[in-house]
Amino acid sequence: MTEKVLNKELQKQAPGSNFIQLFEIELSSSSTVYFHPGVEEDLSTVQFRQEGGTINTYVALPVKATGFAHDPSGPVTRPSIAFANVSSVFGNAVGDYDNLLGAKVTRRTTLQKYLVGESGDATPPVEFVKQVYFIDRVKSRTKEIVEFELAAPFDLQGVTLPARQVVANGCPWIYQGAAVNTSNEYKKVGGCTWHTESKYKPSYQPQTTGLDGTVEYIATVNVDDEYVVPNTGETGTVTFSTSVGSITANSYYKTTTTLGTSSGVRRLLKSGAIDTSADSSTVNNYWQATTTTSSPGTLSDSNANVNRVRVWSTWDSSTTFYAYTSDNYNDYVKHSSGGVTRLWKAKKTSLNQTPDFGVYWELADMCSKTLTGCKMRYGFNPVSPGTATSTGKANTDTKVVLPFGGFPGARSFN
16 A cells, blocks of 8 residues: 555656665664665665554665666566675674675665655555565675675575485584574574584483583584593593493593504604604593493403593693694693683694694584584483583483484485
């Protein structure tokens, strides 16, 4: 009905009122920017009433919007919005322009006479059918302006079905791409919701305290599907027994390997050369028992009675962290930066080298992209349910539904 009124007005030789464009960009579920390109030379703030009567205020911004024309016989239009000095418009939301990709853009069009405070102000508002788009890409960027290309929700140009290929036994989702602690919903991709600091509240047993979603644990797993647990002196430290004649399920054990040519394990210097002075000294192996037995055999990676685990220490600038010819022994550390605590693994022996992406360190909290890696995280089964510092049992819980992005049965049906 309101669109008929506008069409009638526009068909007059002199509508007597300026054509108005109003824009809304949802930065997040709780934050929306309202703006307009100005009314001719008038760059004052305007207000417009929404369907329910709510009044929104639209600020005038240096914006150029193009390409909104309709062509029913051609392809779906991809309009553009160019902003001058965009950082002053969106503040921290576009410290990285990619933060706006996927943001919902609503375009409203009406006549100036139907704005709040004008003669035609009414509820419901008089406007054309609103148009909804999503920011698809950064079309161009200079020091003065940034231009975004918009896409309609039903724009299928270049889209193939199915949207992704079938991958047997491998998860194609970006690890932590949709992490539960990611505040910007538009930055989430895929279906892996694993917390960026490996914090997890298992809720697969609602009747069991500690497995009912009320207790948050730390479940850190490396790319080799090995749990990484706190070293001696750290919060939540575990006790490693050196008595391995018999073992108890989920308990921890420690054996040693002698460095040297016989074992093939050598410690490395900061230069990357072998540290021959360390030969004949020992380095620790850490294990978690998968079963209780009085005859466990020699603890090794091929022994099904145990799983290898790694230990981490808090990074310290005065401590030397070592790398070895076998990365089964490379040191792991946790380091906090920018309010985020992450797990790192030594690539080279170092002293006073802050963990970061580079020569000396690599991020250790990485996913193997397998069902095992997914189970070790989402099936985390605390040894002491209800104790937040508890480590996980060797055998994961099977009741949880895994958000695994692959197709484990694809090979069978190929």
